Amino acid sequence: MSGTHKIGVFDSGLGGLLITKAIRDYLPDYDIVYLGDTLNVPYGNRSTDAVYAHSVAAIRYLFEQQDCTLVIMACNTANASALRKMQQEFLTRHYPDRRILGVVVPTLEEAHEMRHKRIGLLATHTMVMSNVYEEELHKIDPDIELFSQSCPLLVPLIENDGMKWIEPILDEYVQPLICANVQSIILGCTHYPLLKNHIKKALNGADIKLISQDEIVPAKLMDYLHRHPEIDDNLSKSKNTKLLVTDMTTAYQKTASQIYGEDVCLQKVSVAGGEQ
Ligand code: DGL
Numbered sequence: 001m002s003g004t005h006k007i008g009v010f011d012s013g014l015g016g017l018l019i020t021k022a023i024r025d026y027l028p029d030y031d032i033v034y035l036g037d038t039l040n041v042p043y044g045n046r047s048t049d050a051v052y053a054h055s056v057a058a059i060r061y062l063f064e065q066q067d068c069t070l071v072i073m074a075c076n077t078a079n080a081s082a083l084r085k086m087q088q089e090f091l092t093r094h095y096p097d098r099r100i101l102g103v104v105v106p107t108l109e110e111a112h113e114m115r116h117k118r119i120g121l122l123a124t125h126t127m128v129m130s131n132v133y134e135e136e137l138h139k140i141d142p143d144i145e146l147f148s149q150s151c152p153l154l155v156p157l158i159e160n161d162g163m164k165w166i167e168p169i170l171d172e173y174v175q176p177l178i179c180a181n182v183q184s185i186i187l188g189c190t191h192y193p194l195l196k197n198h199i200k201k202a203l204n205g206a207d208i209k210l211i212s213q214d215e216i217v218p219a220k221l222m223d224y225l226h227r228h229p230e231i232d233d234n235l236s237k238s239k240n241t242k243l244l245v246t247d248m249t250t251a252y253q254k255t256a257s258q259i260y261g262e263d264v265c266l267q268k269v270s271v272a273g274g275e276q
Pocket of ligand 1: 011012013015016041042043044045074075076077078124127155188189190191
């Protein structure tokens with residue numbers, strides 16, 4: 001059955017394009033609207049209040065202007081600063097029939113299935129300081145140890161065409177996790193799947209598995225839709241993907257095509273005033 005509602009994907013910047021593409025490839029019939037808040041990226045060094053306010057504006061826009069009934073909050077930092085409060089207060093009060101799905105718990109479920117007892121996390125500063133991964137992990141299994149490494153320089157480099165500077169910085173971030181003898185590393189940021197090969201190189205042969213959300217979230221979403229036919233039946237299935245950003249530059253357009261792996265056309269919107 002097909003309806004008119006869309007699946008939204010929200011990220012602070014362009015990194016969420018990777019998860020959007022993975023969802024599109026896994027669920028090719030569904031219409032998807034991606035919104036990257038390029039006007040306010042990076043979220044990773046911002047206060048909780050600022051990330052919450054940006055997340056509310058973006059998701060309200062997806063609900064009101066793009067007819068999204070279900071939004072994947074792909075941005076890990078927003079998961080830490082805004083997800084629970086938005087689910088408990090914002091949705092309950094304003095949009096009781098809509099859903100916001102996070103990425104932290106599905107990622108940890110996957111990690112748990114691997115039965116690893118020492119897990120590393122690479123994430124933004126705000127994400128690491130929030131302890132959300134640790135808290136959620138210990139609800140699943142209190143015996144697993146999490147070793148978190150904050151990586152404040154990675155997103156600014158990726159968003160600003162600075163990949164050529166990544167390797168020495170990544171070595172510095174990955175080294176403590178190797179020393180901690182982790183068995184796997186969660187890539188806890190939308191942008192990091194782009195760095196998989198660089199991270200593997202930085203691991204220098206160590207037997208450590210990478211846990212990457214672009215490989216996890218699409219299947220979890222399909223499972224969710226199977227369990228919620230009342231939502232699935234109302235989703236439109238015309239194979240369209242719309243890519244929206246809140247600020248546009250030539251560099252963003254170029255980076256978006258590099259991240260997406262094919263030529264894409266971004267559309268600039270104002271989350272306060274609708275599509276421009
Ligand atoms: N998208 C954010 C995340 O997944 C990181 C990028 C940022 O700092 O805005 O954590």
